[in-house]
Amino acid sequence: MKKENGYNQKKFGVPVKRYCQTLELKNDIELIREYIKRHDEFHHWPEIRDGIRSVGILEMEIYLYGTTLFMIVETPHDFEWDKAFKTLSKLPRQTEWEEYMSVFQNTGSCTVSSKKWKLMDRIFNLYE
Numbered sequence: 314m315k316k317e318n319g320y321n322q323k324k325f326g327v328p329v330k331r332y333c334q335t336l337e338l339k340n341d342i343e344l345i346r347e348y349i350k351r352h353d354e355f356h357h358w359p360e361i362r363d364g365i366r367s368v369g370i371l372e373m374e375i376y377l378y379g380t381t382l383f384m385i386v387e388t389p390h391d392f393e394w395d396k397a398f399k400t401l402s403k404l405p406r407q408t409e410w411e412e413y414m415s416v417f418q419n420t421g422s423c424t425v426s427s428k429k430w431k432l433m434d435r436i437f438n439l440y441e
Contacts, residue, residue: 320374323371323387325372327389329371329390330387330388330392331386332385332388332394333383333432334386334432334433335382335430335431336382336419336420337380337381337382337419337420338380338382338417338419339380339417340380340419344416345377345417348414348417351413351414352375361406364405364406364407368401369388369397370392370397372385373385373386380419384430395427398427399427402426407426411426411429415429
């Protein structure tokens with residue numbers, strides 16, 4: 314789907330909350346291409362996706378602009394961020410995945426997802 318056409322949003326049938334995060338990639342076009350490839354449906358690791366879902370995350374999307382990644386995480390209202398990511402970090406292959414991805418990320422030697430990705434503050438909505 315082209316970005317100009319928008320992206321469909323899933324309906325979960327329960328109230329959800331959203332977390333937004335950002336992370337910088339190294340400024341290397343070949344590394345960025347490889348990063349994208351490792352996240353596509355043919356190259357991602359299914360056990361990582363399953364682990365993300367097992368801690369209660371309903372949806373996770375990553376967008377790219379230049380070297381900036383923007384992640385949206387949707388969860389049920391009772392989701393506990395710190396608890397979930399502590400659990401996630403201990404799941405099989407999670408540390409291996411983080412190390413596998415760290416070569417692309419401008420985060421130093423940190424290999425813990427919850428420390429690499431920076432939570433963002435919302436500063437505007439349509440104030441309904």
